[in-house]
Amino acid sequence: MINMNNRLLLGVVLSLLLFITTVSAAACDTTPCGFGLYCIYGQCKPNLFLNSAVIVMGLTFLLIAMVYAIGRVLEHPRLLHWAETELWEVIGTAFILALYLGASGILDDLIGPAFYRTSIAYPGELRGGGAGTVPWTTVNAHVRGYLDGLMSEVKNAIRFTAAMGMLAGMVSSMSLSVTISPQSMYVPLFPAFGSLQQLLSMAMYAVVASAVQLQVQIKFVDLWDGMFTVLLPLGVLFRAFPLTRSAGSALIAIAVGFTIILPIAYLLIEDVATHYWNNNCAGTGASIEAIKPGTSISTGLEDMMRDYIEKALQPKGAFQCYAFKLGIEALLLPVFAYLITLNVARNLAAILGAHIDFSTLVRVI
Amino acid sequence: MIESCTTASRGRSTTLESHNSTQGLARVVVLSLVALSMLANLVFADACEVATTFFKEGSLTETWGVRAVIALALSSLLVALFYMIAKGLGKPELANRAKTDLNQVLMTALILVIFSAFVGGICAIDARQFGLPKSSLFENSKSYFEYARSTAMAAYVETANAIMKISGLASFRATENLIPAGLFVNITLFVLPFAGLNSAIGALQFMMNVVLTTVAVSSAWIAVLTAIESSFLQLLLPAGVLLRCLMPTRELGGVLIAIAVGFFVFYPLLFSISYLVLGAPPEKAAPSTDWYGSIIKLYTPLTVTSLLPAAGLVTLVAEFFVVRNMAGTAIIAGMAAVGDTLLAVFILPAINWIILAELVRGMSRALGEEVDIGTLARMV
Numbered sequence: 001m002i003n004m005n006n007r008l009l010l011g012v013v014l015s016l017l018l019f020i021t022t023v024s025a026a027a028c029d030t031t032p033c034g035f036g037l038y039c040i041y042g043q044c045k046p047n048l049f050l051n052s053a054v055i056v057m058g059l060t061f062l063l064i065a066m067v068y069a070i071g072r073v074l075e076h077p078r079l080l081h082w083a084e085t086e087l088w089e090v091i092g093t094a095f096i097l098a099l100y101l102g103a104s105g106i107l108d109d110l111i112g113p114a115f116y117r118t119s120i121a122y123p124g125e126l127r128g129g130g131a132g133t134v135p136w137t138t139v140n141a142h143v144r145g146y147l148d149g150l151m152s153e154v155k156n157a158i159r160f161t162a163a164m165g166m167l168a169g170m171v172s173s174m175s176l177s178v179t180i181s182p183q184s185m186y187v188p189l190f191p192a193f194g195s196l197q198q199l200l201s202m203a204m205y206a207v208v209a210s211a212v213q214l215q216v217q218i219k220f221v222d223l224w225d226g227m228f229t230v231l232l233p234l235g236v237l238f239r240a241f242p243l244t245r246s247a248g249s250a251l252i253a254i255a256v257g258f259t260i261i262l263p264i265a266y267l268l269i270e271d272v273a274t275h276y277w278n279n280n281c282a283g284t285g286a287s288i289e290a291i292k293p294g295t296s297i298s299t300g301l302e303d304m305m306r307d308y309i310e311k312a313l314q315p316k317g318a319f320q321c322y323a324f325k326l327g328i329e330a331l332l333l334p335v336f337a338y339l340i341t342l343n344v345a346r347n348l349a350a351i352l353g354a355h356i357d358f359s360t361l362v363r364v365i
Numbered sequence: 366m367i368e369s370c371t372t373a374s375r376g377r378s379t380t381l382e383s384h385n386s387t388q389g390l391a392r393v394v395v396l397s398l399v400a401l402s403m404l405a406n407l408v409f410a411d412a413c414e415v416a417t418t419f420f421k422e423g424s425l426t427e428t429w430g431v432r433a434v435i436a437l438a439l440s441s442l443l444v445a446l447f448y449m450i451a452k453g454l455g456k457p458e459l460a461n462r463a464k465t466d467l468n469q470v471l472m473t474a475l476i477l478v479i480f481s482a483f484v485g486g487i488c489a490i491d492a493r494q495f496g497l498p499k500s501s502l503f504e505n506s507k508s509y510f511e512y513a514r515s516t517a518m519a520a521y522v523e524t525a526n527a528i529m530k531i532s533g534l535a536s537f538r539a540t541e542n543l544i545p546a547g548l549f550v551n552i553t554l555f556v557l558p559f560a561g562l563n564s565a566i567g568a569l570q571f572m573m574n575v576v577l578t579t580v581a582v583s584s585a586w587i588a589v590l591t592a593i594e595s596s597f598l599q600l601l602l603p604a605g606v607l608l609r610c611l612m613p614t615r616e617l618g619g620v621l622i623a624i625a626v627g628f629f630v631f632y633p634l635l636f637s638i639s640y641l642v643l644g645a646p647p648e649k650a651a652p653s654t655d656w657y658g659s660i661i662k663l664y665t666p667l668t669v670t671s672l673l674p675a676a677g678l679v680t681l682v683a684e685f686f687v688v689r690n691m692a693g694t695a696i697i698a699g700m701a702a703v704g705d706t707l708l709a710v711f712i713l714p715a716i717n718w719i720i721l722a723e724l725v726r727g728m729s730r731a732l733g734e735e736v737d738i739g740t741l742a743r744m745v
Binding site: 164178223246 | 561568701731
């Protein structure tokens with residue numbers, strides 16, 4: 001049977017080994033970061049918060065060790081039990097921190113590129129969406145680029161819908177007034193296009209909702225740096241003290257979830273989305289320039305509009321493209337990504353000793 | 366047998382005595398360490414006005430420190446009275462309970478000293494070293510809420526601008542006399558070239574409703590912070606101190622202390638951290654409301670060219686894409702502003718409330734009874 005002292009020693013040695021291994025693994029451009037520096041987006045950067053938290057953790061470790069020594073001298077069982085429990089908690093925090101630093105370090109060098117070059121969702125297939133043609137930088141930059149691409153599609157959709165609405169509105173508002181005094185007659189020329197406006201109004205609602213949701217996602221991605229440099233060290237700091245330990249566990253779980261799990265989830269949903277639709281919507285003829293009003297004189301306005309709408313409604317046409325890009329790719333798939341992230345964070349927090357209720361955040365999302 | 370019992374009992378009493386002296390020594394050591402750390406904090410502590418002011422001129426009982434001391438003194442008196450009654454009635458169980466209550470009074474006093482030193486330590490930290498604009502963490506939390514409110518107001522103005530611009534564009538009417546055949550016969554073409562933009566107004570009004578809600582919510586956050594800073598220490602903490610010292614209400618007292626301390630210290634701290642996560646941005650300036658000027662600029666060439674026959678229609682066709690881009694840009698600007706607002710007003714506070722609920726739960730578990738404020742977070 002392993003006694004308490006051997007367990008402690010074993011725990012310390014294992015933690016040190018793991019720390020050394022993960023620091024080596026968290027290489028930035030094949031050169032390990034020095035002491036006090038951390039690999040963030042492929043660069044070694046100092047982190048005042050993390051260094052402060054590690055120092056506080058070290059001081060707490062020393063203090064608890066002192067209490068343990070005093071307990072040994074005084075043969076006080078309660079002090080000993082308390083000190084052993086607290087020592088294991090601090091060692092556990094160091095273990096978690098080392099694991100996290102290692103994982104975040106290899107995220108950009110190993111995990112991200114593996115997702116980028118091959119299709120994880122469809123093994124054996126190469127990834128679409130220009131994979132391999134655009135140089136890989138970091139996971140954060142890649143996800144930000146993916147979301148920016150979606151945002152440009154959304155902006156095109158807004159312009160497209162606005163232009164269609166303008167065209168339909170202009171055509172439906174055309175009216176002729178014939179006055180043969182004292183009689184006058186008012187004739188709307190294309191009244192049927194009025195119903196198209198209602199449809200376009202609904203479409204605009206959907207486009208704007210997607211746009212707002214996408215904008216929030218982009219802002220969230222921009223917070224990753226702050227989450228790593230601020231939330232994680234705060235979690236480590238809180239976890240060093242008994243009263244705030246559960247909150248520290250919650251903070252660490254949130255930081256791990258949103259800086260490691262969420263990027264991987266985004267890579268997964270991008271893989272799924274590009275498998276279904278590889279190109280942007282400009283290639284589907286979804287451009288108002290294709291129906292310049294100048295052509296209406298020769299081809300007839302109604303025929304021209306009908307032809308355009310028929311073409312847009314075809315499989316892989318403009319409407320299907322925008323419906324997929326805005327409804328599925330920008331709105332629905334990210335919800336899955338966030339749900340995966342929140343569930344992992346909640347379970348991780350439970351392992352670390354905290355109980356997180358994400359229902360408020362889920363409702364907001 | 367009696368002798369062996371006596372010997373055995375003497376041995377037990379010897380063991381008990383050495384255990385008691387060890388416990389007493391341990392207690393002294395622990396208290397000394399705590400006192401040293403308190404001293405260190407007192408030496409370097411600075412004053413956050415609400416938390417560290419113990420005596421106020423003019424009104425002695427206005428500060429939380431004096432009220433807490435009064436609550437402790439009152440609790441001690443009650444416990445002493447209870448002890449006297451118990452002794453008078455000859456009830457040793459009640460007397461033991463009074464002794465337990467007296468220990469809890471001492472423990473509560475210790476908690477107050479630790480809290481006071483902790484807050485002093487927090488106030489001594491210069492947050493500017495960590496990249497925040499102000500030195501006090503409490504002031505930085507106010508900066509976060511001010512930023513959130515300014516972002517919400519800017520989004521409101523942006524969406525209002527978009528609605529005004531699009532309404533102005535949609536109301537433009539072009540009239541072309543096709544066959545001006547004298548006074549009695551006339552054929553005129555009417556067209557509202559940009560009327561279709563009305564389809565976007567519904568969506569913009571929906572965004573505006575969302576933004577109005579965020580303006581109200583961001584103001585509510587500021588009101589909550591003000592209430593916490595002014596009332597939680599002054600009212601909840603002394604009440605919690607009094608209740609914690611008496612056995613029937615000990616758990617409730619612990620909960621009140623946990624809520625007062627948790628909200629007073631960690632609510633501003635977490636929002637200061639959120640401000641740092643956002644990059645400590647300054648308050649957003651309200652965008653320009655010159656939507657009228659941009660419409661006039663658009664209408665001027667149309668009005669001028671309309672003087673020539675059919676030239677207005679030609680200009681209208683050319684302006685079609687300009688108007689499309691103008692409307693699209695206005696909608697996109699409104700949408701971007703709403704996205705910024707939702708993050709600062711809803712999502713980051715939701716994460717902070719999750720952490721705060723966990724903090725208060727942990728502290729209440731240690732001080733009294735575990736309490737879950739998650740429902741409060743949902744309501745807020």
